[in-house]
Amino acid sequence: MFDALAERLESAWKTLRGQDKITENNIQEALREVRRALLEADVNLQVAKDFIENVRQRAIGAEVIAGVRPDQQFIKIVYDALVEVMGESHSPLAHVEPPPTIILMAGLQGTGKTTATAKLALHLRKEGRSTLLVATDVYRPAAIDQLMTLGKQIGVPVFEMGTEVSPVEIARQGVAKAKELGVDTVIIDTAGRLQIDAEMMAELAAIKEGVQPHETLLVVDAMTGQEAANLTRAFHEQVGITGAILTKLDGDTRGGAALSVRQVSGQPIKFIGVGEKVEALQPFYPDRLASRILGMGDVLTLVEKAQEEVDLADAEKMSRKILEAQFDFDDFLKQLRLLKNMGSLAGIIKLIPGMNKISTEQLQQGEQQLKRAEAMINSMTREERRNPELLASSPSRRERVAKGSGYQVADVTKLVSDFQRMRSLMQQMGQGGFPGMGMPGMNAMGRRGHPQTAKKPKKQKKRKGFGVL
Structure with a gap:
């Protein structure tokens, strides 16, 4: 939601980049872009006019903050005006005594x-x-x-x-x-x-x-x-x-x-x-x-979604498994289902700060790859899910899983390989030795959707198979 509005507003910030400070002259183009963004989003005309005037007065009267670029300062001004026009604070439901x-x-x-x-x-x-x-x-x-x-x-x-x-x-x-x-x-x-x-x-x-x-x-x-x-x-x-x-x-x-x-x-x-x-x-x-x-993004809503689905005892148990490199395909499947309960992958990703640049196409690819992984895991025996090394050392087992899930042996081999690398990286992360984690098969998002992953040096290329979640 609001993708078109967000893109339009971003073009407004660009008009202020390279400027030393906000002035009445250089803010006019930015305000025109904001006005276009609001009207294209079908905001009420009078509301749009009042909003633009509110932003203009705040921007012209704003004190220049050391170390903050004009476009960043303008974003903060627009953010405050958006909060104000939508009501400033949450309005809770009534709860009367005596009930009901x-x-x-x-x-x-x-x-x-x-x-x-x-x-x-x-x-x-x-x-x-x-x-x-x-x-x-x-x-x-x-x-x-x-x-x-x-x-x-x-x-x-x-x-x-x-x-x-x-x-x-x-x-x-x-x-x-x-x-x-x-x-x-x-x-x-x-x-x-x-x-x-x-x-x-x-x-x-x-x-x-x-x-x-x-x-x-x-x-x-x-x-x-x-x-x-x-x-x-x-x-x-x-x-x-x-x-x-x-x-x-x-x-x-x-x-x-x-x-x-x-x-x-x-x-x-x-x-x-x-x-x-x-x-x-x-x-x-x-x-x-x-x-x-x-x-x-919206970290608070993301945390609330997770709190509704995550059991603290399970989370502690999972944490120990990660530290001891005992995280298995059963655990991975449990995490996939938790992700589904929280909503669509696209909806969750949009709540993470800095992840709004991931395209709809990339998100759809990510969703599809997670479905593929789930299908392959469901075709494994209980013993194989608990001990991924069995699949890593047995081509016949991988062939059976491929036939059962409807995918190629190469797909199963890649899933097992990615999973083993992910498990190792998660253990390093838990011990403070690696700054990020991912999920197997999410390379489409990892390579193009996340700027940090895209800029890694060639010697770390093998880690590109993990899209940041």
């Missing part, structure tokens, strides 16, 4: 509202909050079934009364049921429409009046750009909302919605959807998203 906290979900059809409802319930469950989902969409075919299926998938109960009872009554009884069960949070999924209409707004207002929610969240599609901001404003003016959830931010979105919603509607973005999986919902942090837009 009532959350009302609203939105148009096709925005992923019902899925976002389940995603939010799973997010709250991970925080230790018990949840009850309430299905009030009695109009869309199979809407109730969809919510019940999602509830079963994430282990969260769903309250429903069929399609013959009014949505207002279902919502009231759902809240009563949550109180009876002692549930911490109740999330009410309401009906959407193809467009805003008086009937939909009246029903939503009646449900809101009937249950008095502590949060009213509008689910909007980030793919609609600045229209998402206009929709948020319309819902807020007619019904009253407390925040928005932006979905489909992992798609081919230009980013205008994220930069426009707060300024146009006055309401904060509270969560962003970054994938189709039910786990793919993240709290919205303006500073983190600004960092991603400027190509600086």
Whole structure:
């Protein structure tokens, strides 16, 4: 996401390179590039104008910092302005005492509202909050079934009364049921429409009046750009909302919605959807998203993703194996599956500072090579996975693995060879003797995607088979 915006902004920094300081004259071209970047990202016109003026005033009035180039100083100014326009800080969900906290979900059809409802319930469950989902969409075919299926998938109960009872009554009884069960949070999924209409707004207002929610969240599609901001404003003016959830931010979105919603509607973005999986919902942090837009990565989100998936006891055990050079193919397979649980390789790489230059083609190659490695490992016996030397010393074993996985013997030979070198390098790294690590078969990314790897002297060429992760 935001790749096009990031590329455009980078061209703005280039206009200031070689300058001694920021002046009103030399900043004009940079500001024009930033304006083009925002408009191409479908940012609301007035928001773009206000943003440019804010950046211009900050840049001209900025004190020159010793040792900092003008383009670097300008990036910091744009970063601060991006954080400000998106809301400055994270807006947490309400959590009331005594329970339950009532959350009302609203939105148009096709925005992923019902899925976002389940995603939010799973997010709250991970925080230790018990949840009850309430299905009030009695109009869309199979809407109730969809919510019940999602509830079963994430282990969260769903309250429903069929399609013959009014949505207002279902919502009231759902809240009563949550109180009876002692549930911490109740999330009410309401009906959407193809467009805003008086009937939909009246029903939503009646449900809101009937249950008095502590949060009213509008689910909007980030793919609609600045229209998402206009929709948020319309819902807020007619019904009253407390925040928005932006979905489909992992798609081919230009980013205008994220930069426009707060300024146009006055309401904060509270969560962003970054994938189709039910786990793919993240709290919205303006500073983190600004960092991603400027190509600086997002280490905090990466750490949080890892913390959700990594067991500390397993991590300590793995660390000992690395130090003792006992890391085997079973461990490698476990790491591959951990990586999958955290999301796509592309999504993870983009969170690492300095890795935004890796092309989509290279990332796809990396994904494909990891799949090849997994297929070959799955074709090994348990003994071979635990003792890679058996494969290294036995051509017949490698031939059998190749046939079982559908690849060539040369592919298996390379995987085993790369794995043994990786294991040795990981041991050196753990002992402080080597500054980086990688994964076997990732040479396509390693050679072209990482500047440090690409510039290594020829005598270290054999290490190029390890792309930095």
